[in-house]
Amino acid sequence: DIQMTQSPSSLSASVGDRVTITCRASQGISNYLAWYQQKPGKVPNLLIYAASTLQSGVPSRFSGSGSGTDFTLTISSLQPEDVATYYCQKYNSVPLTFGPGTKVEIK
Amino acid sequence: EVQLLESGGGLVQPGGSLRLSCAASGFTFSNYAMSWVRQAPGKGLEWVSSISGTGGSTYYADSAKGRFTISRDNSKNILYLQRSGLRVEDTAVYYCAKEAAAAADYYMDVWGKGTTVIVSS
Numbered sequence: 001d002i003q004m005t006q007s008p009s010s011l012s013a014s015v016g017d018r019v020t021i022t023c024r025a026s027q028g029i030s031n032y033l034a035w036y037q038q039k040p041g042k043v044p045n046l047l048i049y050a051a052s053t054l055q056s057g058v059p060s061r062f063s064g065s066g067s068g069t070d071f072t073l074t075i076s077s078l079q080p081e082d083v084a085t086y087y088c089q090k091y092n093s094v095p096l097t098f099g100p101g102t103k104v105e106i107k
Numbered sequence: 108e109v110q111l112l113e114s115g116g117g118l119v120q121p122g123g124s125l126r127l128s129c130a131a132s133g134f135t136f137s138n139y140a141m142s143w144v145r146q147a148p149g150k151g152l153e154w155v156s157s158i159s160g161t162g163g164s165t166y167y168a169d170s171a172k173g174r175f176t177i178s179r180d181n182s183k184n185i186l187y188l189q190r191s192g193l194r195v196e197d198t199a200v201y202y203c204a205k206e207a208a209a210a211a212d213y214y215m216d217v218w219g220k221g222t223t224v225i226v227s228s
Contacts, residue, residue, distance in 0.1 A: 034214035036152070043202065043221065044144075044152060049214045087152050091214050094166040096142065096154040 002027045004090055006099040012107045019075040021102045023088035028068045032092035035064055035073045038101075039084040047086075048073065080106055109133035109217045111203045116222030123193050123226070129186040129203030129219055137161065137181040140211035143188045145199035146221075155201070156188065160209035193226045200224075 003026040013019050023033065031051040036044040046055045048064040051071055061076045075082055083106055088099040115127040129141070143155040156177040157166045165177050176189040186203055200223050204215035 038152075043218045044215075045218070046214065046216050049207070049216075055216065085151075089152075089154075089214065091212055094157065094212050095168050096157065096212065098144075098152040098154060101151045
């Protein structure tokens with residue numbers, strides 16, 4: 001099975017900072033990659049699919065890129081409401097594996 | 108409005124069984140695959156199982172194979188997860204999620220609020 005890794009596992013940044021999270025697949029998955037945001041105590045929420053397509057209603061400060069094995073989620077200007085854990089997920093085939101998550105905090 | 112409402116969680120002893128349900132509304136249920144995703148306390152998301160829109164295809168994580176059965180009733184718009192041989196490590200919040208396509212290998216665009224299962228003696 002394809003394994004998903006994320007880095008860093010956690011980060012602390014200031015409001016307004018540009019934040020980048022990396023997701024890596026152990027084998028190529030084309031662009032079958034989604035990103036989810038889970039705020040503390042809340043339900044996961046889809047941010048991006050097809051590696052770079054923003055889900056309706058998601059703020060434009062979020063963006064995704066990548067293809068094959070390496071992907072990134074970027075928050076162009078971190079806001080207090082972005083405090084959350086971010087997960088990537090592959091969906092080229094089952095199993096629909098999630099990455100271990102990246103916890104984002106405000107410095 | 109698209110809504111998913113899970114039920115059936117609770118406290119169960121190791122080795123016991125439990126059936127989770129997820130009532131769907133606001134979309135044509137049979138047109139979309141559905142999944143169960145769980146999250147153990149303080150841990151990340153773990154995909155458990157998916158079922159195609161027709162119910163003809165089902166898929167399981169290795170941790171669920173042989174113990175969990177996913178099914179759906181498209182006439183009632185309900186998704187199920189029957190679990191047997193429960194283990195302490197099955198303790199988690201179980202989320203029902205709608206996939207964005209009929210085939211059961213897609214991303215999840217709508218999530219329920221989750222139901223908590225605690226396996227303990």
